[in-house]
Amino acid sequence: MEIKDIKKQLVKMLGKDKVLTDELDLMYYSYDSSFLTKLEPGKPAAVVLPTSTEEVQKVVRFAYENDIAIVPRGAGTGETGGCIAFKGGIVLDLSTWDEIVEIDAKNMQVIVRPGVIHARLNEALAKYNLFFPPDPGSSQMCTVGGMVANNASGLRAVKYGATEQYILGLEVVLPDGNVMVTGGMNARVIKNVSGLNLTKLMVGSEGVLGIITQIRLRCWPKPKARGIAMAVYDNLDDAPETVLEVYQAGILPSGIEILDGSAIMAVNQFKPQINLPDAEAILLFEVDGNPPGVDYDGKVIAEIAGKRARSVEWATDPKRMAELWEGRSITATAAARVRADGSRIFAGEDISIPLSKIADVLRAIRALGDKYGIKVVNYGHIGDGNVHTAPVINPENPEEVEKVLQLVHDIHLLAIEMQGSTTGEHGVGAVRRQYAELEHGLAVEYMRAVKLAFDPKGIMNPEKLF
Numbered sequence: 001m002e003i004k005d006i007k008k009q010l011v012k013m014l015g016k017d018k019v020l021t022d023e024l025d026l027m028y029y030s031y032d033s034s035f036l037t038k039l040e041p042g043k044p045a046a047v048v049l050p051t052s053t054e055e056v057q058k059v060v061r062f063a064y065e066n067d068i069a070i071v072p073r074g075a076g077t078g079e080t081g082g083c084i085a086f087k088g089g090i091v092l093d094l095s096t097w098d099e100i101v102e103i104d105a106k107n108m109q110v111i112v113r114p115g116v117i118h119a120r121l122n123e124a125l126a127k128y129n130l131f132f133p134p135d136p137g138s139s140q141m142c143t144v145g146g147m148v149a150n151n152a153s154g155l156r157a158v159k160y161g162a163t164e165q166y167i168l169g170l171e172v173v174l175p176d177g178n179v180m181v182t183g184g185m186n187a188r189v190i191k192n193v194s195g196l197n198l199t200k201l202m203v204g205s206e207g208v209l210g211i212i213t214q215i216r217l218r219c220w221p222k223p224k225a226r227g228i229a230m231a232v233y234d235n236l237d238d239a240p241e242t243v244l245e246v247y248q249a250g251i252l253p254s255g256i257e258i259l260d261g262s263a264i265m266a267v268n269q270f271k272p273q274i275n276l277p278d279a280e281a282i283l284l285f286e287v288d289g290n291p292p293g294v295d296y297d298g299k300v301i302a303e304i305a306g307k308r309a310r311s312v313e314w315a316t317d318p319k320r321m322a323e324l325w326e327g328r329s330i331t332a333t334a335a336a337r338v339r340a341d342g343s344r345i346f347a348g349e350d351i352s353i354p355l356s357k358i359a360d361v362l363r364a365i366r367a368l369g370d371k372y373g374i375k376v377v378n379y380g381h382i383g384d385g386n387v388h389t390a391p392v393i394n395p396e397n398p399e400e401v402e403k404v405l406q407l408v409h410d411i412h413l414l415a416i417e418m419q420g421s422t423t424g425e426h427g428v429g430a431v432r433r434q435y436a437e438l439e440h441g442l443a444v445e446y447m448r449a450v451k452l453a454f455d456p457k458g459i460m461n462p463e464k465l466f
């Protein structure tokens with residue numbers, strides 16, 4: 001079908017206000033936060049803004065009947081080109097469908113439409129002393145639908161896990177336009193082992209199996225107290241050793257973050273008044289829970305860290321905690337400024353590594369940066385081995401672009417070689433699908449079979465994942 005006819009039919013179905021066809025609008029939807037889309041933006045034929053299951057169904061049925069690609073999109077904060085229509089087609093922007101349908105506090109759960117922003121959901125839940133623990137750095141922007149599709153997490157994943165742990169049931173519009181409810185048609189339970197677990201299958205499916213139109217998710221009681229420890233190391237290897245010893249002492253912090261020497265330098269250069277100690281590594285432990293438990297955990301962490309660290313500080317005073325945390329919270333921004341003519345690119349930014357190999361991997365990434373002559377800033381969620389690597393280049397320089405793509409490829413291969421994964425939280429999308437066979441072997445064939453069972457025509461977010 002010709003693009004002009006697609007646009008005409010969509011306007012007929014949903015009305016002019018819910019269909020975007022202007023070139024400028026379409027250009028906006030050609031990008032997400034990935035470096036890939038800066039190099040290869042993907043312009044859709046049209047964008048629709050549905051706000052009901054029926055509207056999603058209408059568009060999907062139309063696409064199914066006419067073999068048109070459908071690409072779901074939340075806020076476009078993904079780092080993998082996952083929400084981009086690289087070969088044209090219709091983008092379904094779900095971000096305006098942002099209704100919190102029901103906070104069922106008595107049953108410790110909430111029902112939302114896909115466009116609800118993560119931070120807004122937690123604001124609403126706070127009134128009931130509840131929270132939805134996964135905490136992506138993009139919390140103020142990303143949608144809960146995008147989080148479910150990407151199985152997002154963040155620095156609290158070490159204690160609270162990723163989005164998948166909290167999803168009790170979903171409503172999904174399938175590629176043929178049928179609506180499937182997972183987790184029980186009318187269920188309001190937390191525990192449920194009835195049937196094949198299609199909820200788990202949908203979480204992290206990155207939009208290739210269907211459009212998530214409603215989410216029933218579990219909430220947790222909000223912890224009353226919090227504390228933060230900062231430990232400074234002259235020897236990088238001592239940092240993961242400390243983390244291991246903290247676990248062995250029976251303590252599970254709600255966050256354990258690392259800044260290596262490159263990140264410390266970036267923070268100090270960007271905001272000198274923070275004045276982080278010049279060191280090989282800094283660890284930040286966040287502990288939450290009840291006040292006596294937090295105090296106990298803080299004492300044990302300080303004791304353990306003190307055995308190897310140059311200095312350790314434990315704080316429960318909110319002002320001091322904010323000061324200790326500030327360096328970590330601005331690391332991503334600081335990384336972008338390590339070169340006056342440079343930009344931080346989101347590529348190879350999310351590998352996951354066994355804890356026992358973290359120090360080796362950080363050193364290897366540094367060596368790769370030197371090999372290609374590219375500045376790389378390393379930080380991340382050391383508690384679960386999720387390393388964030390920030391290469392900084394001049395994206396207008398084709399030679400640097402070529403080199404950084406090679407660097408990123410090497411980082412992905414390094415992760416697999418070290419018994420890790422190419423992505424700990426951001427997902428595969430278009431940028432990491434080339435590693436699917438290497439990471440999963442025969443399992444990819446079964447993933448393809450699942451895709452085929454749901455989407456025999458291959459219209460749902462094509463050319464992503466594998």
Ligand SMILES: Cc1cc2nc3c(=O)[nH]c(=O)nc-3n(C[C@H](O)[C@H](O)[C@H](O)COP(=O)(O)OP(=O)(O)OC[C@H]3O[C@@H](n4cnc5c(N)ncnc54)[C@H](O)[C@@H]3O)c2cc1C
Pocket residue numbers: 032033071072073074075076077078079081082083084094114135136137138141142143144145146147148149150151152153154155206207208210211212213425426429461
């Ligand atoms: C500054 C910054 C910090 C970040 N920090 C983190 C972090 O700490 N942890 C983390 O996990 N991620 C992080 N991310 C990545 C990103 O924010 C998450 O993956 C987020 O969950 C994406 O949500 P979104 O609404 O922007 O989705 P989009 O980027 O719009 O889409 C992401 C994927 O989900 C699919 N999708 C979206 N909505 C639906 C739906 N309703 N149904 C089916 N498929 C759908 C899309 O097709 C695409 O494949 C960060 C990104 C940025 C820019």
